[in-house]
Amino acid sequence: MRATAELTGCSHHTVARHVSARDEGRPIAEPAYRGRVTDEFLPKIEEWVEVSRGKIRADKAHEKLVALGYDGSDRSTRRAVAQVRTAYRFGQIRVHRPWITEPGMWLQYDFGDGPVIAGRKSVLFVAWLAWSRVRVVIALRDRTAPTVFAALDRTFRVLGGAPTYVLTDNEKTVTVSHIAGVPVRNQQTVDFPRHYGITVLTCQPADPATKGGSESSVKVAKADIVPKDTNLRAEYASFAELEAACETFMDEVNNREHRVTRRKPAVMLEEEQPRLHRIPDTAHTVSFGLTRAVPDNTPMVTFENGQYSVPSYLLGGRVFVRSHGIGGDEQVIVVHSGIGGPVEVARHPRARPGSPSIDDAHFPNHREKVPGDYTIKARSGAEAEFLSLGAGARAWLLEAAAAGTTRMNVKMADAVALAKISGLTAVDQALGEAATYGRFATGDLASILGSRSDRTPTRAADEAKSLAQGTAGWAAIGLPATPALDTVAEGLEESA
Structure with a gap:
C-alpha cells in the first residue's frame, strides 16, 4: 500500500480505504461525506416544502431558518431547498400509461373559442373518435343544451353510427352538481343517450390519458380555423364562411396520414363503422330546441324576446324553437314533432323585440284591416x-x-x-x-x-257628316239667271 501510495502521490491510508471499498463492492473513489451546515435543519425544510407543495422560495426559507438560529449562508440554504424540492417532485410525479382503445367504443368531444363574427364570439365543437382518430369540427353559436345535442346528432350521422361511450367534461349540460365526488347527471343528458343507445361519461379532473385526444384536436382546429398571425387567415364575414372552413378542415385532416397510426383516419373509419351501432332516423327532440306552446287564436311563438309565426294548423299545439348562425346569417328554426316525425315548419331571420317576423303563408284567408277601410254590412x-x-x-x-x-x-x-x-x-x-x-x-x-233629365244630347261631327255650310251654291256664279215665272209655267205644263 505504501508503494502504491508513492506511485499515486497520496497517503497509504487512502489506498487502504479504496481497497476496502473495492472488496465490499462499493463504488471506488466515492467522495467522503463531511456533513453540511443545513443537516440539522433538513427536517424543517422538508416540512415547509411539503406544506407548500414544493413551491416555497429559498429566500423565505432562509429567513425562517435564521429565526431558528441558523448561521449558514443563503447559498447553502438555496442548495438545501433545491435538493429537498427535487426529492419532493420525484415523489409526487405522475406516471401515465398509454390509453389503448377499441374500435367503436369511445368518442370524445370538447369546445374551443371560435372566431368573432358580427361582434359575437362563436364556438367550435370538436369531436374525436379515439380508435380511428377521425375529427369532426362543427361551428356553433353557443353552448346551450339544444345546440350541443344537435351537434352530437350531426356527429353521429357524419361518422355513420354511434359509439358505445361518449366522454366529455363536467359542464352544466351534462353534470348539474357533484355529491361526494360523484357527478349528478342532467336529466336531458339521461334522455338523450337513451334515444341513441349510448352512455355519456365525464372525465376525471386533470386526466390527460383519457381526455387528451379531444383537447389536442381542439388545439389543432383553433390553430387552423381561428384567424391568427400564425395562419394569416382573414376575418370571417359570415357564419356560413366559418362553416365552410370547418368542412375544409375536416376533409384535410381526415384524409392525410396520421403521425401515430401512419394511416388515414378516413380509411380507418371504414374499418370502424361496422363496430358502431345504428342510430335512429330522427334526432332526439332535445336537439330541436326549446319547447313553446302555440296560442289557440294566434299562430305566433315567442323565443328570446322575439315573436315568430308558425302555420295556422298548429294552433293549440307545441313546437320546438332554436337559433342557428350568427349575425346576418342567424336564423330561428321551428320544428314540430307529429305522427310522421319531426318536420321543420318555419324558418325566420332574427326578429327584434316588438317587431315580429311574420310569414303571410301562415295566415290563409286573412284580410288586413286598415284604419279607415270599413267593411260595409247592412244591419237592417x-x-x-x-x-x-x-x-x-x-x-x-x-x-x-x-x-x-x-x-x-x-x-x-x-x-x-x-x-x-x-x-x-x-x-x-x-x-x-x-x-x-x-x-x-x-x-x-x-x-x-x-x-241629368234636362240635358240636351250633344252632337259630334265626323267624316261623313259636317255642320259646315256646303259649296254647291257657288257653282251658279257667272251663269245667266232664269226668270222665276218661266220656271213655274214650265212646271205647270209638265204636270198637266
Missing part, C-alpha cells in the same frame, strides 16, 4: 235596400259619413223612393256624383237627377 232592411242600389250608394254612404252628414237615414230612404220612380241605374249614378262632389244636403240628389 232599410240599409240593405239602400245598399242594393249599387256601388254609388256605397260610395255615398262612406263619403257622407266621413263628412258628418245629418239625417242620413232619411236621405237614404229618399234615395230608395227616387229609385222606384227614376230607376236604379239613374239613382245609383246620381249617388256616385253626389259622393264625388260632396253634395249631401237635402234635395241634392233630386237636383242631380233633374239636371
